[in-house]
Amino acid sequence: MINNPAAVVRRRGRPIAFDRDQVLALAAEVFWRLGYEGASMPELSAAMGITVQSLYAAFRSKAELYQQALAHYQCSTGAFAERALREEADVVEGFLRLLREAAHEYSLPGRPRGCMISTATLTCAVENEGIREFVSTLRANTLKAFEAHIEQGIASGQLRADTQAAALARYIGAIIQGMSVQAQDGADCETLLAIGELAGREIERARA
Known part of the structure; x- marks a missing residue:
């Protein structure tokens, strides 16, 4: 059939x-x-x-x-994050663009809301533990990519030398995951953009 x-x-x-x-x-x-x-x-x-x-x-x-x-999903719908960081020469602008585009992507009508990966299989049955670990690794790889991008910004003089790259990367990851949950709970694009704007102010503080 x-x-x-x-x-x-x-x-x-x-x-x-x-x-x-x-x-x-x-x-x-x-x-x-x-x-x-x-x-x-x-x-x-x-x-x-x-x-x-x-x-x-x-x-x-x-x-x-x-x-x-x-x-x-990572290579299609979810590719906006990698693209934002790659295409923006300014490190901070790359992350600000990522947050703005996440607000739009997570709230688009006609498809599931939020991010397929950021909140996937946070908990699952014991027999599916391998899948949970697989998705957890995908999220960890995203944080590593964020951290590497921040470290490049520090090395190039765009970000302050005392910027805590790992902590800032996890902060941005937490915001992204939170926006995904909010979108699943019905938050609209305007609401998500406001969250991204507040987070963006914190990221701006790292400018050199």
């Missing part, structure tokens, strides 16, 4: 093929909306437009599908 014909192509004499990026985007939205444990394989299959058998054949397990869906 094919539920989403646009995602699937049948070639004569070959098994059903599909656009991997497209089905991963569809799976990501289900996981984003329902969480890892809340998303069932039948629900994922229906959203992706492929049979459960084809799903297992392509991704082997729900855990592998989730990991690949998270990677797809």
Whole structure:
């Protein structure tokens, strides 16, 4: 049974093929909306437009599908954070842009609110501990990237020499996670922008 014909192509004499990026985007939205444990394989299959058998054949397990869906999210919807820091020459402006864009991204209508990764699998059943650790590592890598960017700012003279890079990175990470939770609880873009503006003032204090 094919539920989403646009995602699937049948070639004569070959098994059903599909656009991997497209089905991963569809799976990501289900996981984003329902969480890892809340998303069932039948629900994922229906959203992706492929049979459960084809799903297992392509991704082997729900855990592998989730990991690949998270990677797809990072490279697509969630890529705004890395892009903001990379494209802004000024370190502080990069973080301010990140906060502004997070406010917009986390509150967009027509899709799950917040960030798929920042609040994913904070707690889970014992048998899914490996998934929780995987997502925790993704969050830790984000903090390391923030810290490295801040350290570059210190080295280049953009930020004060006494700036505590690790602490500031964790502060920004906490704000991002908090904005995600607020968005999930219904905060609109204007409200999230106000949070980002207050956080931005603290980041500005680190300017050299």
